[in-house]
Amino acid sequence: MKTMKEQFDKGVQRKSNRAYKRHSDKIHRLRKKGDRLKGKENSKETLQAIQREIKETQRQRRRLPSSDPFDEGYKRLSYYRYADDFVASIIGSKADAERIQQEIKRFIQETLKLEIAEEKSHIRHSKQGVIFVGYWIKTYSGARVVKAIIHKGRHTTQKSMSERIQVQIPPGNLQKFCAEKRYGIYENGDGRHKAELSILSDAEIILAYNGELRGLANYYALAHSVKGEMNKLAHIWQTSLFKTLAHKHKTHVTTIAKRLKTDNGYVHTVQEKEKTRIIRLFRLKDLKTSPLTYQSIDIPPNTFALTLSRSEPIRRINAEQCEYCETKEGPFQVHHIRKMKDVADGKELWQRIMAARRRKTLVLCVRCHQRLHTGTLPGRSHFKR
Template identity: 35%
Template sequence: MANLTSRHPTLASATGNDGRRAPCPCCKPNTPWYYKNGRIAWFPEERVIRNMGADCFKSINPTGHAEAERLFREEEAQRRNEAYLLRCLPQVPEALAAIDQNAPTIADIDRVRFILSDRMTRTIGFDLWEHLRSDGSPLLANIYLHELDQHMQMMKADFDKGRERRPFPRYVALERRVLSLRRKIERLRAEGADRAEIDAAFAEIKAINKDRRKLPSVDPMDPNFKRLRYCRYADDFLIGVIGSKREACEIMACVERFLTETLKLAVSPEKSGVHAASKGVTFLSYRVSTYTSYGAGRKSSRKGPAGRTWRVMRRPTTGNVSLRVPRKEVTKFCKQHNYGDLAKKTGSPREQFLVTSDVATVLAYNSEFRGFANYHSFADDIKSALGLLELVVFRSLVKTLAMRHRTTRARTMVRLWKGTDYEVSSVVRGKLRSIKLWRLKHLTRAYWTSPTIDNVTAGAWWVKRPNDLIDRLNARKCEACGDATGPFEMHHLRRLGDLRSGSLTVWKRSGWRRKTIVLCPSCRAVVSDREHARTESRVH
């Protein structure tokens, strides 16, 4: 009998003196791959320890294997708990103080639990209690950081100062000089003066306006005008300050001190810091920064003496706060989904979609790209920032469909093109249904003043578990034995262990369709160990 002592062998027991890994003596004497899930077994009768594969150990002693697995998992869980307690031991006093401080609030929540679960569920449409108790919920952060919100409100009331910035002295002087020259031109015209003198006054005004456009109209560093803005989502917050850098550093030090001493929270040094507004900072996957438009501006009407009006060019404003899409977020999203190379503008075929239909593939691509674009729809540069990503996603889709149908990309694009958009079609219950490939031109930008909530990303379930039930039933073929006579039924498995027939071993290896299978009546009886009284197709 062998006893299991460790789930994963250490490096010393897995390698020999020459650096080569020891093989399994039972099934794989010439390969070390079993070590990905290997075992160290103790044989009491022979008084030896052997490295073995998991399957071999289970076949030698099934009962002992199950018992050893259970004991090992209990010991491993106990070791993890002990390590966690030892690691958190220095923080126990702070944790107890935080619990005592928030115990009244938690007790009040417990008293109104049934009200929250019953009445508010019908009112707001979701279970508030479940969201409150779920791990990582923003509601828990809102409760715990409510004191920080109140602290920032008091800091804002003490810091804000002044109603508007004072005028910039040099700009005001030049403005007065232009006004006096315009009055001089009106006087010269009334007196019938020489045209050359009037043109000289206009030339001087043009030169002054050129210098004036280089200056700010108000003092950007006015000490009598200060503002503090605070925005928080869950445990991430952003503080904007109109003031000096020294004042911004003082505010940050005050907030860190409040979080550390009052709330017993640690501030991440990698994600925190004081940054210039022109350089920007990343907040909730957005790049928040200020910018200055260098366009020509726009014209507006000005009124002068005796009802005279003229058109003047108004320069664009400076220091406008904007939301932009960080380049690293686009690169990360593209790499995470294996779309391709953004730098080379090339798409890569995705092998996980080679076993699905065109409809499921397009729905998956649409859900992924549309969800990313909708999240960043508030950004000012959404179209320019995601334009290259859209191209790579499209090329990845075309290559995937071309590889699936074993054809060229050009033929695939011609097949998908329907005049104005790329579409795929399928017949559902006798009706033709077309699904468009989602592009940035289909994006509807909803600004923060709009009460509409975009809910089009509900198709993300296709990405997690596409099933293609219709296409597989339309194939009219048993996926277990290959019979084409029919009738057929889509069978849902409770567990993979229900497939006990040798002819279904190929189906066991399929991770994509591991929960459903198209079966004929004979295979259906083999799977369930009983004759199915009524077998039919769910589509035909």
């Protein structure tokens, strides 16, 4: 794929769209004409007519792409893979896509000696999208305009976007999940109880329901408008949960809802011997979604704060000195204890040192470390010269 990309890619940027440029030139001429008429007598009606013509030309221009989408001098090929699932995207014609597909098939069959899943192999327009690792990846266009854009000292409007990639929940996946988990009928939002769960405790029922919806929500956390898309499923899920608890206790759904309701959502309390355990019903509002900024996609995170900082143990190791015998002849090792309680009442000198420093680590030379583990580590006076 790297070789194919080097052979396929062409050009630096697309050519400008001639029709779009004609509209831009017309707007430019009209604005210059309006600037010449400003401040002159009896020019108000003419200026208003010019403004109306500018707005109409802008409206027509917004329907057009600024660059030529069929420019043969600009082509791109990209390849993405996860395990045995992959997708190749191109900027080019359908004939180019068919040729690339045949070359990939030939390589997989003849070189790798593998079979291709024909039912999963398709050529799709970017607006139709493809299913990749459970997400529906597609492009979308925005007709929205941004107001008060200053361009060359003039307030004007500008298209906010042309085509952008978006990941969404595949159509039908939520309906399928609802049917598999038997929450109810997705189409009319009717939740149903699960009689087989009645033998479990309330805590086990809630934890089972929580795990199912939380797992699905976390998986699709990167999808566009995931909370809005999953809102209907969450309502059916909650109704099914309440009906299951009501079926277990032979009561009404409203009674269960009142029993669990608090100021901060629905909560189930379990009284244990020494403490009270709180089980909170999962809510979509608690789902943490990371906002996608297109400038940061595929860029490794900045981890300098984690990798370049120096904690106290690292500084002590870099000091290259045994903290017991004070020798500077390495190498050095770090002795660890599980908890401070292990050395709190210790009688050995190294134990008193760790207890006084309130540290669970001690940097030692190899000789002292070996003696410590064999129980033959002498007092400090032994090392003084």
